[in-house]
Amino acid sequence: xxxxxxxxxxxxxxxxxxxxxxxxxxxxxxxxxxxxxxxxxxxxxxxxxxxxxxxxxxxxxxxxxxxxxxxxxxxxxxxxxxxxxxxxxxxxxxxxxxxxxxxxxxxxxxxxxxxxxxxxxxxxxxxxxxxxxxxxxxxxxxxxxxxxxxxxxxxxxxxxxxxxxxxxxxxxxxxxxxxxxxxxxxxxxxxxxxxxxxxxxxxxxxxxxxxxxxxxxxxxxxxxxxxxxxxxxxxxxxxxxxxxxxxxxxxxxxxxxxxxxxxxxxxxxxxxxxxxxxxxxxxxxxxxxxxxxxxxxxxxxxxxxxxxxxxxxxxxxxxxxxxxxxxxx
Numbered sequence: 001x002x003x004x005x006x007x008x009x010x011x012x013x014x015x016x017x018x019x020x021x022x023x024x025x026x027x028x029x030x031x032x033x034x035x036x037x038x039x040x041x042x043x044x045x046x047x048x049x050x051x052x053x054x055x056x057x058x059x060x061x062x063x064x065x066x067x068x069x070x071x072x073x074x075x076x077x078x079x080x081x082x083x084x085x086x087x088x089x090x091x092x093x094x095x096x097x098x099x100x101x102x103x104x105x106x107x108x109x110x111x112x113x114x115x116x117x118x119x120x121x122x123x124x125x126x127x128x129x130x131x132x133x134x135x136x137x138x139x140x141x142x143x144x145x146x147x148x149x150x151x152x153x154x155x156x157x158x159x160x161x162x163x164x165x166x167x168x169x170x171x172x173x174x175x176x177x178x179x180x181x182x183x184x185x186x187x188x189x190x191x192x193x194x195x196x197x198x199x200x201x202x203x204x205x206x207x208x209x210x211x212x213x214x215x216x217x218x219x220x221x222x223x224x225x226x227x228x229x230x231x232x233x234x235x236x237x238x239x240x241x242x243x244x245x246x247x248x249x250x251x252x253x254x255x256x257x258x259x260x261x262x263x264x265x266x267x268x269x270x271x272x273x274x275x276x277x278x279x280x281x282x283x284x285x286x287x288x289x290x291x292x293x294x295x296x297x298x299x300x301x302x303x304x305x306x307x308x309x310x311x312x313x314x315x316x317x318x319x320x321x322x323x324x325x326x327x328x329x
Contacts (some may be wrong), residue, residue, distance in 0.1 A: 004088065006180055006212040007050035007073060012082035014043040014068050027042065042068040044236035045082070045083035052179075053210040055202070056224035061323060066216045070184045073214060074104045087180055100129065103173035107185035110165055112170050113156035118168050119153050122175065129176055136175070143171040146201050163194030170198060174205065181205075183215040187222050195219075201224050220315045232319070234326050248318055256288040259299055262309035266299040284313065 007190055020036040042065045050056050058066045071077040072084050075091030075098060084091060090097040092225035112121045126136045147167045152160060160168065166174040166186065173181065183202070187195045199222060205211045217223050223230060224244050232240040232247075240247060257271060260280045265273070270290030285295060292310060299305055 004052060005049050006052045006087060008085045009046050009048040010083045012043055012046045012072065012079045012084060014080055014314065015076065016040045016042060041236050046238055048231060050212060050214065052212055054229060055206050055213045055227045056172055056228035057230045057231055058216045058233060059220060059223060059319065064233040065236045066233050070182050070214065071218055073183050085177055100176065103178035103181040105170050105173040105183050105186055107166065107188035110169050112165065112168055114157050117154045117156055118299065121172060125172060125175055131176055139175055143174060146204060147171050162189045163191060166190055166194065166198060179211060181211055181213045183213065185217055186215065187217060187219055195222060202226055217219060220319055221287060224315045234323065239326055248312060250252045254284050256287055256311050256313050257283045257295060258309040259305055262304040264303045266302040268295055268298050270295055
């Protein structure tokens with residue numbers, strides 16, 4: 001974390017009015033004339049500080065408030081209560097000054113001109129944002145090399161694959177060399193290779209230029225690969241804020257034990273059986289409660305153990321388990 005914070009949210013609330021639909025034909029007709037609305041609190045008094053140069057992941061299930069947070073930071077929405085400051089600006093009131101220093105990329109939308117070559121969208125941005133030609137050429141050369149734009153430069157946007165479109169949109173957002181980058185579902189629909197290219201590039205610009213990155217995604221493996229810190233939003237509130245390592249150390253997340261045996265599955269008192277796949281039996285256990293040697297001794301007393309593997313559970317399972325705990329608490 002370097003210098004002043006890049007992002008500060010203080011007591012931020014954001015609510016939406018949602019129209020209620022009738023469940024019967026008569027109710028549908030009645031509500032055409034007497035509509036009913038319900039209020040949904042997307043964010044409920046969130047406090048969040050992100051230091052300059054940090055890479056922070058924002059996670060949560062659908063409707064938790066993570067995309068609303070990114071839209072508030074980008075200036076697309078204004079808070080109902082509380083204050084939003086990014087790069088020392090109010091993203092709504094100081095919009096022109098703020099947007100010039102910020103790159104925004106939404107995985108479900110594109111800035112590319114649909115029926116024009118990719119090059120046209122970049123030239124348009126150079127003119128609109130009044131980017132000096134020498135700065136444009138320098139930035140474009142770096143982006144072209146790192147994101148592989150040369151092979152799609154003259155291709156109309158409508159002919160691009162999802163991965164190619166995402167690379168072009170990311171490059172377009174980064175063209176003015178922003179200090180803050182906001183990424184909402186940047187790897188949505190991408191194949192493994194395209195995801196790797198996007199994530200590696202984000203890491204590269206963070207390390208090389210100290211760009212602050214705020215990223216949301218449903219792919220938690222991607223988030224862990226990119227960010228060191230995760231903010232988990234649950235029912236519009238910050239439920240967890242800290243490093244992934246601390247998240248994995250949360251009681252109850254445990255470890256995994258995979259046993260390949262002579263075919264029989266042992267019954268382990270200190271572990272929970274999960275599944276049998278490809279001849280191997282997988283268990284979940286808490287190392288703070290039961291030691292690995294004790295589990296192996298218990299297994300070997302029942303069956304012939306051929307192979308042993310222990311590993312951390314997938315981050316998706318860790319977070320799903322935490323949300324289940326919070327939902328039932």
